Amino acid sequence: MNRIVSTSWAVLGAPFLVVLGLSCGDPVHAGAVADLGPEASGVRTGPLHRPGQPCTVCHSGSGPGSPTWVVAGTVFDGAGSATPAVGAKVSLVDAKGEQLTLTTNGAGNFYVREGAFGGALPFRQVTISQDGHVDAIMKTQINGTGGCAECHRGNGNQGRVPALFLGAKQ
Numbered sequence: 534m535n536r537i538v539s540t541s542w543a544v545l546g547a548p549f550l551v552v553l554g555l556s557c558g559d560p561v562h563a564g565a566v567a568d569l570g571p572e573a574s575g576v577r578t579g580p581l582h583r584p585g586q587p588c589t590v591c592h593s594g595s596g597p598g599s600p601t602w603v604v605a606g607t608v609f610d611g612a613g614s615a616t617p618a619v620g621a622k623v624s625l626v627d628a629k630g631e632q633l634t635l636t637t638n639g640a641g642n643f644y645v646r647e648g649a650f651g652g653a654l655p656f657r658q659v660t661i662s663q664d665g666h667v668d669a670i671m672k673t674q675i676n677g678t679g680g681c682a683e684c685h686r687g688n689g690n691q692g693r694v695p696a697l698f699l700g701a702k703q
């Protein structure tokens with residue numbers, strides 16, 4: 534009798550767990566978003582917000598940001614600097630040979646939406662340029678995400694990859 538009861542719970546429980554897994558209430562995602570904190574005061578959601586943060590935590594289809602960015606990040610003026618690098622070029626080539634070049638805006642931010650760039654992983658030939666000369670090259674290819682700050686963080690993330698900045702070659 535006990536065995537029958539527990540079996541029926543297992544049968545009921547399985548689809549229940551599947552529904553939880555697919556719902557937008559994913560606690561891991563919600564926690565990652567919450568860890569990034571509120572908007573800086575006086576900055577509206579838009580092109581200039583959240584410089585240095587991993588844009589793709591929020592702009593990857595699970596919200597709360599929209600649209601979905603295929604590649605996004607921020608370039609700073611120098612190592613350890615919070616000053617944006619304005620007008621720098623970020624370029625890369627995707628797995629199908631499609632070339633992308635983005636120009637950083639007034640916050641140092643760059644991004645391209647889904648549909649505007651194929652974005653087939655992995656990405657190669659990832660460079661940052663300024664005034665027509667290549668300033669920094671990522672030697673390895675990017676396999677997992679076009680969200681640059683998922684690895685490149687201000688003081689170095691767990692993998693100790695610093696933020697993206699100009700002057701890396703000097």
Ligand code: HEC
Nearest residue numbers: 569578579580583584585586587588591597598599642644
């Ligand atoms: C903590 C979550 C979060 C992060 C991190 C985040 N955003 Fe956003 N972003 C939002 C939300 C929310 C909106 C407003 C969405 C809406 O109005 O539907 C938004 C809107 C935008 C918009 C306006 C889009 C449009 O067409 O209206 C741009 C551009 C943008 N974000 C760029 C970025 C960039 C670049 C980064 C990284 C440097 C970034 N965001 C990081 C949550 C985030």
Ligand code: HEC
Nearest residue numbers: 623659660661669670671672673678679680681684694701
């Ligand atoms: C999965 C983690 C990861 C992601 C995502 C990532 N990078 Fe990197 N990046 C690294 C590592 C590790 C290095 C150092 C080793 C190397 O050069 O390959 C690096 C180095 C670089 C360098 C050279 C920096 C220097 O000091 O010379 C540039 C430029 C760069 N990355 C740009 C980017 C851009 C632009 C993006 C987003 C399109 C990006 N990276 C996404 C891990 C990552």
